[in-house]
Amino acid sequence: MIPECPRTGDPRSRARFQHNPAPEPGQGRSGSGLLSEIKTTIKTEPFTDYYTIIPGKELGRGKFAVVRKCVEKCTGNEYAAKFMRKRRKxxxxxxxxxxxxxxxxxxxxxxxVVNLHQVYEMASEMVLVLEYAAGGEIFNQxxxxxxxxxxxxxxxKRLMRQILEGVSFLHQNNVVHLDLKPQNILLTCSSPLxxxxxxxFGLSRMVCSHQELREIMGxxxxxxxxxxxxxxxxxxxxMWSIGVLAYVMLTGISPFxxxxxxxxxxxxxxLNVSYxxxxxxxVDQAALPFIQMLLRKQPQDRATAEQCLKHPWLQLSCHHVTKRVEILPVEDHEGSSSSSSSVSSPEPSSSNTTADEEVEDDGPVTEELIVVAAYTVGQCRQSSNSTSEKEVLAAKQKVISKRFKFEEPFSALQEVPGEFIF
Incomplete structure (x- = not known):
């Protein structure tokens, strides 16, 4: 799947330069950031001798590749077969x-990261047999x-932590994905999530500190x-792309x-983005600083994947917080009995407050109040109080969704001549 020139035409196209010459034999990495050595055995037998392609809807399609669901005949295991044309334009x-x-x-x-199972090569295409993610793209949600x-x-928050874990692993191995978007992030299942x-990883590149890599792609x-x-x-x-992704996942709106x-x-x-x-x-207001520390123009000012994983917005992993409040020993005075009674026999309330009283035989009375505060951190979307407001919100979401769905993958690779900067 290789991009067209980005200066004119369909806004759904991708851009990158012409294919670079293959590296010399023996080189593990080319000057273009491409790896050239693999350990996987490339099988040349007919793919259909070992796999049954499931008829019906394709899992995905680009200009030079198509992904189909298949079943391995000897095991009955399901996989995603990515058929990729070797010659393009x-x-x-x-x-x-x-x-x-x-x-x-x-x-x-x-x-x-999706697992690679096997690789097959035919005259005009190669087939990557990949782990099957039954939940499909997060784009749908x-x-x-x-x-x-x-x-x-x-x-x-849970999915963002997992995305950051995957990206952190890639970055530790000097790999940049360069095409992080909802269509390239799958779910192992949809229900439960x-x-x-x-x-x-067709647009991914290897980067290193001693060599600059400049390409227009994504x-x-x-x-x-x-x-x-x-x-x-x-x-x-x-990390910029992750900032955009977080915005989209929280709102359903593509910010740029x-x-x-x-x-x-x-x-x-x-940097025309609305907060x-x-x-x-x-949503939880801690989400805004999270997005803002990624959508910064200068790359050196952006947070790393490791820093993002430590951000407060991603640390709240449960819905309930238990607070323990210790009350000082009760003095033997006239109002102590009523105070004790109010703690040991609380009235039910919406805050789910409970109390427990422990008294030692030979010591001062110590009361411990345990407050269980149940709350929801926030919702991506909240329903309106009136029917009319619901209808208006639904209409807005529909417009936003259709606008976002307009985006499709790029499909061609071509050098971009001249100026391409605003």
Whole structure:
């Protein structure tokens, strides 16, 4: 799946340079950030001799690749088979497929990255047999019209922690994904909500401190400013995309998406992002600093994946907080009996307050009040109090969702001549 020139045309296209020459034999990494060595055995037998392709809806499709569900005949296990064309727009792109295989091998130890099972090669295409994630893309929940189908804020926090764990693993191994978006993050199951799997490493690159890598690549509304400015990419480039992703998961709104691609790029380059959206006002306010520490123009100013994992917004992992309040020993005076009575026999209330009194035979009376405060940290969407308000909100969400669904993956790879900076 290789992008078109980003200066004109369909705003749903991706941009990157022409395919770089394959590295010399024996090199583990090319100057373009591509890995060239793999350990996986490439099978040349007919794929259908060993797998049955399940007829019906495809799991995914791009201009040069299609993903289908399949079943391994000898085990009955389900997998996702990614069929990738080796020749694209008259160019041999086999080395890019080899690079994707190498990155998947490198990420085998991470439970947050999809597993590679086998690889097959035919005359015109290669097939990557991948772990099957039955829950599909998180994109579906991000744009859900109905509140019960959308992510709650607690869902977002749990999934965001897992995304950051996967990205942190990749960054520790000098891999930048460069195309983090809801379509490239899958769920192991949808009901109950499963764990995430990061997929699609076709645009990923290896980075190192002693060599700069500059490329224009990614999905328009998720790309960082340095990509548009043709400045060096780094692990911080992914962190910008995570900031956009967090915004989308919480609100269902794509923060930089414009009417066309040029407006989208202008919004990114000028940091035109709103933090006053109604949907953001309904979530824990700690979420705003989290997003803001990622959507910063200068890469060096953005938080790392490890720093994000320590952010207060991601630390609240449960719905209930128990507070223990110790009351000083009760003095033997006239009002002590009424005070004791009020603690030991509390009236039921909406705050779920309970009390327990322990008295020692030979010591002063010590009372311990345990307050259990039950609350919800926040919801991604909240229902309105009146029917009319619900209808208005539903209409707004529908418009937002349709606008967001307009985004599709890029599909071609081509050098971008001339100026491409706003």
């Amino acid at each position: 008259g160019q041999d792109c086999r080395m890019e497929i080899i690079h994707e295989i190498a990155v998947l091998e490198l990420a085998t130890a991470s439970p947050r 991000c744009v859900a019209d109905r509140e019960e189908e959308a992510f709650s804020e607690d869902d977002v 499963g764990d995430i799997k990061i997929v699609d 999905t328009p509304e998720y790309v960082a400013p340095e990509i548009l400015n043709y400045e060096p990419i780094s692990t911080a480039t992914d 998406l414009g009417e066309d691609k040029q407006e989208t790029f202008l919004n990114i380059s000028q 006053t959206e109604e949907e953001l006002q309904q």
